[in-house]
Amino acid sequence: MSGDTFRPLSPESQEPPDAQIYAAVYDAILEQRLAPGVKLPEDSLGEIFGVSRTIVRKALIRLAHQSLLEIRPNRGAVVASPDGDEAAEVFEARRVIEGAIIAKVCATPPAHLVSRLKDLVVRERQAHETGDRASWIRLSGEFHLLLADLAGNDVLAGYMRELVSRTSLIISLYQQSPSSACSFDEHTEIIDALAAGDAARATKLMDDHIAACEAQLVIEPQKPKNDLAQIFKPAALARREAAE
Amino acid sequence: MSGDTFRPLSPESQEPPDAQIYAAVYDAILEQRLAPGVKLPEDSLGEIFGVSRTIVRKALIRLAHQSLLEIRPNRGAVVASPDGDEAAEVFEARRVIEGAIIAKVCATPPAHLVSRLKDLVVRERQAHETGDRASWIRLSGEFHLLLADLAGNDVLAGYMRELVSRTSLIISLYQQSPSSACSFDEHTEIIDALAAGDAARATKLMDDHIAACEAQLVIEPQKPKNDLAQIFKPAALARREAAE
DNA sequence: GTCTACAATATTGTATCCAATCTGTAGAAT
DNA sequence: ATTCTACAGATTGGATACAATATTGTAGAC
Structure with missing residues (x-):
């Protein structure tokens, strides 16, 4: 882990300190600066952010x-x-919830919404072209989050916030080619469909978009989490037999 | 609040203590034994469950x-x-997610699933007839949670767990008539549609079921949460006028 | 008699302390 | 030489102590 994974904690902010740590870790995961499996010792985080373990714990729990x-x-x-x-x-879950979000956004008159979305995609493309990987990944996720916000349902938007960051973890685990995880061209297409008020097409494009992202992943058949006994059963048997 | 709102904490359980407190509060909310606005002081909970504030706090944060x-x-x-x-x-959000859950359950062969669901509805009816309000409310929610589990998507099921308990709070705030919040007859109809493999009808019934529940609510145009001034405006005016 | 300022109380916010657990290493036994 | 065991260091789990803040109670001033 490089030394500047986290931003410094700004004391002048009115946010409670644990919320800042929460946001910092969340952002780092979203931008794939924090890879799956990386340990987060309470002491280290506390030292980095200048607070005690108590505060760090609050963020970690959430x-x-x-x-x-x-x-x-x-x-x-x-x-x-x-x-x-x-x-x-x-x-x-993303297909389910984003489908509903697309439908909701289509139902509302997409007046200035479109410009905000397009602006985001412009910044996506810029980040991609300048090779700013972290920003690109973050902006790519923010497109989906902005869409969720525009739908006007905080509950669903909250679930999306969780799902987008979990998607970041999944991509960094299972994406082989370092290519486009979430293409901004497809984002543009979705915006166009929304602008045209074509709900059916927008929904289809979003479904395809998520499917395309998922299709890039290479997921091994089984990832046996805890069952070490099962995994090593043959080896253990051989060893015991050899002991006689 | 009656004295036995919470179960005692069982030390022999392998669950970590904060998980037990979490579950206890969750259940109490689900069963409407804990009403909206009730204060949960850390000291009191700690004393009730025999742990320190540290543990209580972990549960409260989540x-x-x-x-x-x-x-x-x-x-x-x-x-x-x-x-x-x-x-x-x-x-x-419930309509969105439960719609997807119904579709998923319909896609899987509903062999013994139906019996588990029917068994649950039987217990619902029993609780209702014996006047066991808490059990009835809980079982009514568990029908939806079991459905979510049967769909086989833990992410969506987790969201449902949250939504069902939040629904309990909403009902206890806005339901006027103490009548059936969530009718078990409608549950039975949904099961029948599932058993028949009629996905379209099951989805429609679930939508209607949720809508029926929502329709029973009387939601004032604005619920000023903290604004006591708003609530007591008439009384305060009268008092001021009387002062002259 | 009412309003205001101050004190007392209660509760939360945070840091720190000690115990329990885990990991790694070095020494002892075979 | 290899394996087992014991100890040492590091990290987490949990409780407690103290500080900060909000609320309540009381007394004095107008």
């Missing part, structure tokens, strides 16, 4: 509750490593 | 993250009081 971290008893917190099944569930 | 509690700075945690807008968003 992040773990969203499945962005895993808190292993007595072993500390690590960035989550969603397995293949979980990845499929996240993508399915 | 509950607040799910919008089941509100943690006011320096003022402590209270059970959330979702306003009308939030209520509408929760119901909309």
